[in-house]
Amino acid sequence: MLPIRILALLLAIAPPVLHGSASAQMPSSSADFGRFLYQSNCAVCHGMGGKGDGPLAGKVDTRGGADLTTLAKANNGVFPLERVYQVIDGREEILLHGRRDMPVWGTTFLERIASEGTIELPWGREFYVRVRVLALVDYLSRIQQR
Numbered sequence: 001m002l003p004i005r006i007l008a009l010l011l012a013i014a015p016p017v018l019h020g021s022a023s024a025q026m027p028s029s030s031a032d033f034g035r036f037l038y039q040s041n042c043a044v045c046h047g048m049g050g051k052g053d054g055p056l057a058g059k060v061d062t063r064g065g066a067d068l069t070t071l072a073k074a075n076n077g078v079f080p081l082e083r084v085y086q087v088i089d090g091r092e093e094i095l096l097h098g099r100r101d102m103p104v105w106g107t108t109f110l111e112r113i114a115s116e117g118t119i120e121l122p123w124g125r126e127f128y129v130r131v132r133v134l135a136l137v138d139y140l141s142r143i144q145q146r
């Protein structure tokens with residue numbers, strides 16, 4: 001049977017993922033899974049507003065543009081959804097190009113999910129990694145400069 005905690009989590013994350021960027025105006029920030037994930041994992045380097053000004057920004061090599069609000073602008077106004085997904089997950093990129101300064105979130109999320117317990121997860125662990133990366137992609141698509 002599905003543990004209640006996971007069911008609640010799935011219900012909480014469904015709206016931003018399913019409705020996409022345009023209509024994902026959540027009533028409060030606590031209901032916005034992508035925003036929650038961003039603030040707790042990414043803001044330390046990329047800044048609370050995504051401008052690349054987090055407290056660790058000067059400590060790591062930020063070449064390649066750690067400003068995440070100009071991804072669409074830099075791509076002729078189109079948010080580069082698939083590339084952003086791959087950069088965040090990172091596992092494929094590491095295979096192709098070797099090490100990088102940006103953490104490999106696909107691996108990190110997988111390890112966290114694995115360490116959360118021994119329960120059998122429906123759809124396998126990879127599904128939960130994808131949901132997290134997708135929620136982040138969705139959030140980033142909503143903070144793009146016009």
Ligand code: HEC
Nearest residue numbers: 041042045061062063064065066084087088100101102136
């Ligand atoms: C330890 C600091 C650090 C953290 C934490 C971090 N990043 Fe990054 N990120 C970087 C750096 C540095 C780059 C620039 C590319 C490189 O050198 O690897 C980058 C690049 C990116 C890019 C590509 C930007 C572009 O211009 O193409 C995206 C998208 C991104 N990060 C998203 C995220 C998300 C989402 C999270 C949280 C889940 C996150 N980052 C957490 C350091 C970090």
